[in-house]
Amino acid sequence: MAYELGIIQEFAAAHRLNNYPGDCSNIHGHTWKVEITVKGNKLDPTGMLIDFRELKRIAASIIKEKYDHRFLNEIEPFDRINPTAENIAREIYYDMKKTLTPVVELEKVKVWESPTAYAVYKEE
Numbered sequence: 808m809a810y811e812l813g814i815i816q817e818f819a820a821a822h823r824l825n826n827y828p829g830d831c832s833n834i835h836g837h838t839w840k841v842e843i844t845v846k847g848n849k850l851d852p853t854g855m856l857i858d859f860r861e862l863k864r865i866a867a868s869i870i871k872e873k874y875d876h877r878f879l880n881e882i883e884p885f886d887r888i889n890p891t892a893e894n895i896a897r898e899i900y901y902d903m904k905k906t907l908t909p910v911v912e913l914e915k916v917k918v919w920e921s922p923t924a925y926a927v928y929k930e931e
């Protein structure tokens with residue numbers, strides 16, 4: 808695969824971590840940064856793998872609409888599993904994959920919970 812490109816979206820939301828031995832078990836908020844990376848080897852006639860604008864539009868339709876200004880623990884599947892950066896990255900990965908296939912191949916989703924901590928989900 809010759810090309811890899813990415814876009815970033817942000818959302819603000821509250822969460823709490825169940826069974827966590829510390830203050831993260833209390834409700835608190837983050838501005839999550841979500842980095843979506845796609846890959847491929849065939850450019851369209853305009854020289855793009857996929858238009859950044861189109862990728863941002865798809866990502867926003869999934870990420871902003873589902874998570875922005877919400878309490879994550881009330882949203883499926885985080886009403887059953889903890890809304891950790893790892894679990895959020897995996898959920899966004901599969902939602903993005905459904906929409907992107909077969910337009911372009913999804914490489915990974917990276918979720919930053921703070922400027923100093925992130926989780927990546929990708930398939931082997």
Ligand SMILES: Nc1nc2c(c(=O)[nH]1)N=C([C@H](O)[C@H](O)COP(=O)(O)OP(=O)(O)OP(=O)(O)O)CN2
Nearest residue numbers: 822824831835837890891892893920921923924926
């Ligand atoms: N592997 C993971 N560890 C932790 C997660 C997570 O999603 N995956 N989440 C948390 C809490 O959500 C916590 O709010 C975030 O912790 P941290 O990144 O340490 O954020 P702080 O604001 O406390 O950062 P400081 O740099 O220490 O101020 C915990 N662990």
Ligand SMILES: [Zn+2]
Nearest residue numbers: 822831835837
């Ligand atoms: Zn947190």
